[in-house]
Amino acid sequence: MSTRRPAADPPSEAQAYLQIGEVADRTGVTQRTLRFYEEKGLLKPPSRLDGGFRLYSEDDVQRVERIKRLQTLLGFTLADIKEMVEAEEIKTQIRAEYRVDAEISERRAKLARATEVTERQVAMIDQKLAALQDMKAHLEQKLAQYQGWMQQLDEKAAVGARQ
Amino acid sequence: MSTRRPAADPPSEAQAYLQIGEVADRTGVTQRTLRFYEEKGLLKPPSRLDGGFRLYSEDDVQRVERIKRLQTLLGFTLADIKEMVEAEEIKTQIRAEYRVDAEISERRAKLARATEVTERQVAMIDQKLAALQDMKAHLEQKLAQYQGWMQQLDEKAAVGARQ
DNA sequence: CCTAACCTTGACGTGCGCGTTAGACTCTGG
DNA sequence: CCAGAGTCTAACGCGCACGTCAAGGTTAGG
Numbered sequence: 557m558s559t560r561r562p563a564a565d566p567p568s569e570a571q572a573y574l575q576i577g578e579v580a581d582r583t584g585v586t587q588r589t590l591r592f593y594e595e596k597g598l599l600k601p602p603s604r605l606d607g608g609f610r611l612y613s614e615d616d617v618q619r620v621e622r623i624k625r626l627q628t629l630l631g632f633t634l635a636d637i638k639e640m641v642e643a644e645e646i647k648t649q650i651r652a653e654y655r656v657d658a659e660i661s662e663r664r665a666k667l668a669r670a671t672e673v674t675e676r677q678v679a680m681i682d683q684k685l686a687a688l689q690d691m692k693a694h695l696e697q698k699l700a701q702y703q704g705w706m707q708q709l710d711e712k713a714a715v716g717a718r719q
Numbered sequence: 720m721s722t723r724r725p726a727a728d729p730p731s732e733a734q735a736y737l738q739i740g741e742v743a744d745r746t747g748v749t750q751r752t753l754r755f756y757e758e759k760g761l762l763k764p765p766s767r768l769d770g771g772f773r774l775y776s777e778d779d780v781q782r783v784e785r786i787k788r789l790q791t792l793l794g795f796t797l798a799d800i801k802e803m804v805e806a807e808e809i810k811t812q813i814r815a816e817y818r819v820d821a822e823i824s825e826r827r828a829k830l831a832r833a834t835e836v837t838e839r840q841v842a843m844i845d846q847k848l849a850a851l852q853d854m855k856a857h858l859e860q861k862l863a864q865y866q867g868w869m870q871q872l873d874e875k876a877a878v879g880a881r882q
Numbered sequence: 883c884c885t886a887a888c889c890t891t892g893a894c895g896t897g898c899g900c901g902t903t904a905g906a907c908t909c910t911g912g
Numbered sequence: 913c914c915a916g917a918g919t920c921t922a923a924c925g926c927g928c929a930c931g932t933c934a935a936g937g938t939t940a941g942g
Contacts, residue, residue, distance in 0.1 A: 591921090605919095607920090608907080608910070608918055609909080609918080630854070632794070678855060678862070684792050688848050691789075695837050699824060706827070706830055712823060723887090739888090740887095751932085754890095755929070768889095768938085771889075
């Protein structure tokens with residue numbers, strides 16, 4: 557919880573760049589985890605200060621938060637998540653790397669691939685949603701049953717008190 | 720995929736008891752995993768044949784299936800799951816171990832505890848449900864965008880073909 | 883009674899997702 | 913220019929959830 561020094565002025569643009577410690581503080585993951593994600597290809601290698609310090613963008617922070625949610629809340633493996641973020645990158649790839657007049661068939665192939673991956677993801681999510689809703693139904697049924705038993709106990713207690 | 724010998728006649732009752740290999744086949748987990756779950760308290764120690772072979776009931780099979788779903792689909796840890804199955808057991812405890820005329824306050828306490836645990840589980844599930852629905856929305860938005868881009872490509876191709 | 887299939891309990895190995903430590907380098911304020 | 917907070921890479925360690933032998937005991941069929 558140390559008050560951290562603000563990051564130095566960015567190389568040229570006036571965007572708010574963050575050093576690894578700040579990103580760690582904001583996202584709740586450790587610096588080790590950030591470097592690890594980079595190693596594993598979950599985060600693109602961030603820009604660096606001249607001395608070698610990593611400089612993260614706000615986009616990076618959001619990416620980290622999404623990764624964490626995918627992992628802890630939804631139980632995806634980092635391999636799964638890597639596939640997902642790669643599929644996401646296709647978007648930027650398509651509109652940045654390839655110029656408007658680039659090979660159309662190539663762009664089409666990339667889009668098809670992205671669509672396919674995304675549809676698989678939706679399918680996985682639907683599976684999980686179904687399982688969760690099933691579980692929730694079971695649990696709520698149990699809760700109702702507990703309530704019923706509790707009432708029975710109340711009645712018994714009342715009878716006992718009256719005797 | 721070997722055709723397995725059917726389990727021997729059960730000790731006394733005519734219920735269909737299964738040996739560990741059959742349970743493994745039916746549930747898709749390994750024998751090691753079944754023993755491991757037993758070690759960790761996720762499965763109650765099953766009855767045994769005289770020679771020491773484990774004999775599982777149909778209930779056990781269902782329990783294993785639930786554990787697997789909780790783990791692989793929903794990403795709970797075995798520790799989480801243990802808490803859940805223990806909460807589940809309260810039910811049988813309450814109506815089997817304790818006789819109807821047992822201490823009411825004790826039964827009430829157990830019920831309260833079970834209710835509490837179950838409510839926490841529902842809360843966790845709601846969190847996950849929300850996260851999943853959020854993700855699904857994002858993904859479907861992306862799919863729509865891909866479709867749009869694909870159409871643009873189609874139009875460009877048409878224009879190119881006409882020239 | 884013998885054999886093949888099945889099971890038993892250890893005990894060590896493995897992949898994942900980081901934690902931790904070490905030793906050196908960098909950056910900022912005074 | 914120096915101190916101290918912050919960061920770097922490299923490398924070893926760890927807990928979880930099993931996998932994988934190893935060395936034997938059990939069961940059912942012929």
